Amino acid sequence: MIQFNECSFRYQGGSHNALDGISLTIEDGAFVGVTGASGAGKSTLTYAVNGLIPHHFSGDFYGSVLVNGLDTVEVKPEELSRFVGEVFQDIDSQMVSSVVEDEILFGMENFGVPHEEIGRRLQQTLSLLGIEELRRRQINSLSGGQKQKVAIAAILAMRPDVILLDEPTGELDPESSVMIFELLKTLNREFHKTVVVVEQKIMLLCSYVDRIILMENGHIAFDGPTAAVAGEADLFRAQGINIPRVTELGEKLTGMGLYHGALPLTLDGGEKMVREVLADA
Ligand SMILES: Nc1ncnc2c1ncn2[C@@H]1O[C@H](COP(=O)(O)OP(=O)(O)OP(=O)(O)O)[C@@H](O)[C@H]1O
Ligand SMILES: [Mg+2]
Structure with a gap:
């Protein structure tokens, strides 16, 4: 389990908190997506889990982060790496x-x-x-x-029990991106890994993860089950995260009085919606 308790972090020389009063719990076996605009603090959040913060990056750290009950301030990143592994945003610099x-x-x-x-x-x-x-x-x-x-x-x-991935599909075409998410799904569902993936492609997140966290300026602007994202589309749009096209179509059809169900987030959901609308027409 990963637990953030009122955690804040300001990089040395930074003008603002990169993490700003984060409290959240990620249960064992969870499949969580983290999204948000550039600079929102997504990578920093992962560093607070694997212990690079506060051990590698200096700055002001407040609150606490517990990983499997261990306080990240008290254990070294090497020890944490028994539980948590991260595929960093820049994998070229990670590869040795x-x-x-x-x-x-x-x-x-x-x-x-x-x-x-x-x-x-x-x-x-x-x-x-x-x-x-x-x-x-x-x-x-x-x-x-x-x-x-x-x-x-x-x-x-x-x-590791927990695998963190920081924008693993950033440089990938749509087909390879799906392949990576299929792999993450297998790791989560069949190998019971806790998977936390930072990702800008909201449609991919909505199709795979169970929970989505939206970060904004170091704090959490939304944290809830994936199905709840459609109802909070404006929150995501305000952060420059374009909600899935099928959700937008759902909003339009709802606005026109043609559809009354839950807004879809995935292609399958979109297809079901269109069938319903056509059946009623
Ligand atoms: N090593 C550093 N030293 C000082 N400030 C930093 C450092 N790394 C990040 N920051 C600042 O911390 C804030 C959060 O950065 P972070 O890299 O966590 O954002 P991000 O959401 O991962 O962005 P991106 O989508 O561009 O990867 C930003 O304001 C950034 O400028
Ligand atoms: Mg980042």
Whole structure:
């Protein structure tokens, strides 16, 4: 479980709080999306979970963050990394090796995973992500989606309970973006990982995650089940997050008195809405 208690953080030399009085709880097994405008504090929120704040970034830190009951101020990021792994926004700077399997081995070796276990985990992780054939490839020859999978594999090999991903689809085309979210869904549903994903593509979030947090200037502007997003569309628009087109269509049809149901957030929901409207016509 991750618990923020009235947490605020101001980077050294910063003119405002990057996190401003955040209180929230993320239960084990949750699948949560974090969105918001650039500079809202999304990456900073993830750093407060993995302990980079306050241990790596200096600044003023108030309140507390507990991960599996451990206070992030009291334990080192290395210790937290037993529970929490993050795929950072800039994966190129995260990758330390030039060959795929070395990248996955690196973390495990550093982490003190027993030697006889390492080979087994490498194999398991490659197969879980369906990237066995990439094993000996040069990382700089991979596509964006493949690279993202390797970064996820390197984290998963360390078997964290919680996986944080900071804009994993930022550089990906729509097809690869869906592939990554399908993978996250498998990790959450079948492998019971707690998944927290920072993402600007609201349609993707609405199609996959169970809960959405909208950040605005370091605080939480919305936090609720994904289904509740449609009713708060203006809050999201105010932060420059375009709500799904199907939701907008739903608003229009509702405004015209043609539709009276819940506003859809996904393509499936949109199709159901259109069928209902046509059946009534
Ligand atoms: N290392 C740093 N030193 C000083 N200020 C920082 C640092 N990193 C981020 N900030 C500031 O903290 C605030 C939150 O930044 P953060 O990177 O968490 O936002 P974000 O929501 O992840 O944005 P983006 O969508 O662009 O990635 C911003 O005002 C940013 O300028
Ligand atoms: Mg960011």
